[in-house]
Amino acid sequence: xxxxxxxxxxxxxxxxxxxxxxxxxxxxxxxxxxxxxxxxxxxxxxxxxxxxxxxxxxxxxxxxxxxxxxxxxxxxxxxxxxxxxxxxxxxxxxxxxxxxxxxxxxxxxxxxxxxxxxxxxxxxxxxxxxxxxxxxxxxxxxxxxxxxxxxxxxxxxxxxxxxxxxxxxxxxxxxxxxxxxxxxxxxxxxxxxxxxxxxxxxxxxxxxxxxxxxxxxxxxxxxxxxxxxxxxxxxxxxxxxxxxxxxxxxxxxxxxxxxxxxxxxxxxxxxxxxxxxxxxxxxxxxxxxxxxxxxxxxxxxxxxxxxxxxxxxxxxxxxxxxxxxxxxxxxxxxxxxxxxxxxxxxxxxxxxxxxxxxxxxxxxxxxxxxxxxxxxxxxxxxxxxxxxxxxxxxxxxxxxxxxxxxxxxxxxxxxxxxxxxxxxxxxxxxxxxxxxxxxxxxxxxxxxxxxxxxxxxxxxxxxxxxxxx
Numbered sequence: 506x507x508x509x510x511x512x513x514x515x516x517x518x519x520x521x522x523x524x525x526x527x528x529x530x531x532x533x534x535x536x537x538x539x540x541x542x543x544x545x546x547x548x549x550x551x552x553x554x555x556x557x558x559x560x561x562x563x564x565x566x567x568x569x570x571x572x573x574x575x576x577x578x579x580x581x582x583x584x585x586x587x588x589x590x591x592x593x594x595x596x597x598x599x600x601x602x603x604x605x606x607x608x609x610x611x612x613x614x615x616x617x618x619x620x621x622x623x624x625x626x627x628x629x630x631x632x633x634x635x636x637x638x639x640x641x642x643x644x645x646x647x648x649x650x651x652x653x654x655x656x657x658x659x660x661x662x663x664x665x666x667x668x669x670x671x672x673x674x675x676x677x678x679x680x681x682x683x684x685x686x687x688x689x690x691x692x693x694x695x696x697x698x699x700x701x702x703x704x705x706x707x708x709x710x711x712x713x714x715x716x717x718x719x720x721x722x723x724x725x726x727x728x729x730x731x732x733x734x735x736x737x738x739x740x741x742x743x744x745x746x747x748x749x750x751x752x753x754x755x756x757x758x759x760x761x762x763x764x765x766x767x768x769x770x771x772x773x774x775x776x777x778x779x780x781x782x783x784x785x786x787x788x789x790x791x792x793x794x795x796x797x798x799x800x801x802x803x804x805x806x807x808x809x810x811x812x813x814x815x816x817x818x819x820x821x822x823x824x825x826x827x828x829x830x831x832x833x834x835x836x837x838x839x840x841x842x843x844x845x846x847x848x849x850x851x852x853x854x855x856x857x858x859x860x861x862x863x864x865x866x867x868x869x870x871x872x873x874x875x876x877x878x879x880x881x882x883x884x885x886x887x888x889x890x891x892x893x894x895x896x897x898x899x900x901x902x903x904x905x906x907x908x909x910x911x912x913x914x915x916x917x918x919x920x921x922x923x924x925x926x927x928x929x930x931x932x933x934x935x936x937x938x939x940x941x942x943x944x945x946x947x948x949x950x951x952x953x954x955x956x957x958x959x960x961x962x963x964x965x966x967x968x969x970x971x972x973x974x
Contacts (some may be wrong), residue, residue: 508856512544515863521548521604522632522858525596525620527609528561529554531634531663535608535851537565542855548604549581549591551620558592567974596620605862606630608660609638609855612900614923615949618642625649625657630861632660632854632868636747637900637923639665640879641952643754644959647873658860658867662853665751665860666868668812671845672756681817683840684779684788685758686795689745693735693769693800695956702735709737714800720774724785728778731769731800740767745796746879747908747922752876753794753909755870759974760877761793763908769798772808775842776835779815784839792974794877794909811846875960876974878915880939881905881922887934888969895926902926918942924952 508840526532527550539545552558555574563569573584575591581601591602596616599607600623607624609631611617617638621631626649633639633646639659650657659666659814664687672685691705700712713734721727741764753759764786770778779795780786797904799808818824819840828834833842857868860873884906887893896902900923901907907922918941931946 510514512859512863515859518544518863520545520606520858520862522546522606522608523549523551523599523602523604523624524608524610525551525599525617526609526613526635527592528554528558529612531608531850532608533561533565533612533851534662534849535854536562536567538852538855540566546858547583547590549593549599549602551593551596551599553594555592555594562590562592572761573725578642586956597623599623600627604629606632606656606858610634610636612637614638614641614926615941615952618952618955621646621657622649622955625653625655628653628655630656630658631859632658632852632857634660634663635662635663636751637926638742639754640747640750641923642955642959643751644873644875644963645955646959648959648962656861656865656867658857659751659869660851660854661857661868662848662850663748664810664812664848665748665755666857667845667848667853668752669755669869671812671843672752672758675814675816675843680814680843681819682758682814683781683791683817684761684793684795684815685752685756685813686779686793686797687745687748687812688797688799688810689740689767690742690809692807692809693708693738693798694803695800696803702738704738709735711735711737718771718800720777724777724780726788728768728770728787732767735769735798740798741765741796741907742899743901743907743922745941746909747795747900750877750879750909754873754875756794757874757876757974758794759794759911760793760909761788761790763910763914764795764906765909767796767798769800771800772842772844772846773791775813775844776815776833776840779842780835780840784835784837786840790974806846808844808846809881810848811844812848813842813844815840815842826951840884848974873963875964878910878912878919879922880908880910880915880919881925882908883934883936883938883940885936887930889932891930893925893928893930895923900926916941920945920948922957924948924956929943940957 578601585602
């Protein structure tokens with residue numbers, strides 16, 4: 506589709522946005538791209554370290570005289586009226602400036618929810634980058650958006666929105682989708698000569714892996730051998746589970762297993778790997794959402810951050826023709842993989858912001874439902890009084906393994922992982938047990954209300970097609 510046509514006829518209006526978590530990596534990519542679009546402008550930016558934020562903006566080429574650190578609502582309103590960008594450390598000051606849409610990128614479940622709720626109830630759109638917020642409060646925020654006549658959406662450039670776009674494209678074409686997913690954040694780069702594999706900045710010995718570059722006749726056996734060869738490297742980032750929870754809510758595709766499969770696979774193998782078990786693949790059932798670890802050689806292109814769908818092929822002549830054009834088709838011809846091997850973070854987000862404001866259309870799902878629960882199992886015995894701290898690059902919760910449960914497999918009192926984050930345990934939780942709402946002493950009341958309200962209002966209809974996935 507020619508995207509110039511999409512926004513033709515919308516005049517020369519400039520869409521103004523507020524941005525929370527404005528000092529983070531995603532925010533920087535959006536702020537760097539904004540001046541290049543010609544249709545977009547930041548109005549007020551929130552970050553706890555406003556001086557560092559100001560320095561970043563100057564580095565990006567924003568005129569220093571057009572940036573003003575503000576301590577109260579009156580200052581924010583005055584700066585905005587002058588046409589300058591207001592910088593604030595307190596998210597409660599965001600509404601004091603005029604803007605059309607909030608880009609929420611703090612990664613903080615409680616703070617992000619509070620700012621998104623304020624925006625929606627105030628009649629302003631929200632583009633949600635903080636998957637941690639969405640995994641707990643997304644359904645309730647979607648209800649608030651509907652009730653207030655505004656848009657609540659995922660943001661293009663982030664993997665959930667990119668995967669939702671790919672899935673809905675495939676659905677529109679009538680493709681028979683078996684599995685959807687993404688790669689883990691960092692590729693596994695094999696150096697056959699050295700017998701090592703590198704993930705980001707960590708290199709470990711993996712001499713067996715060079716002999717496992719082909720799937721062989723037994724796909725599952727090869728995948729098991731590859732997994733054993735790279736056990737020294739971490740698998741299963743909490744962020745991956747969280748992103749797939751957001752996708753499940755918007756698409757109805759659900760986990761095949763609660764820890765996800767995480768096969769070590771090459772791009773050309775995806776159609777064989779994500780076949781049903783009776784056809785030699787991993788899947789117990791169709792309709793799966795999953796994550797794989799992309800295995801490649803040093804001179805091969807990366808898939809890190811990419812998304813994919815695997816479909817049944819139908820007409821064999823059509824797909825043999827497509828195989829000849831370089832498309833990924835399984836060896837038996839029954840399955841094919843279609844993929845986008847990138848995500849550009851905030852560089853792509855302007856499309857979502859313009860679509861929400863100028864057309865009232867979300868980039869994410871149009872009818873989100875409670876299809877899956879991002880939950881947590883104790884990695885070890887956790888005594889009463891333990892604080893479930895959240896931190897690190899992937900926002901891990903201390904002592905807790907993230908899991909993604911199909912809705913019907915989640916007990917009614919299951920605590921969503923990012924409601925449990927920062928909470929204190931009221932009682933002991935044994936290793937392997939799910940964290941429940943009853944285990945938490947005084948969880949955040951607003952987040953708890955959002956979780957229960959959203960689940961109640963948007964429970965999956967058992968008669969709906971998605972429910973059987």
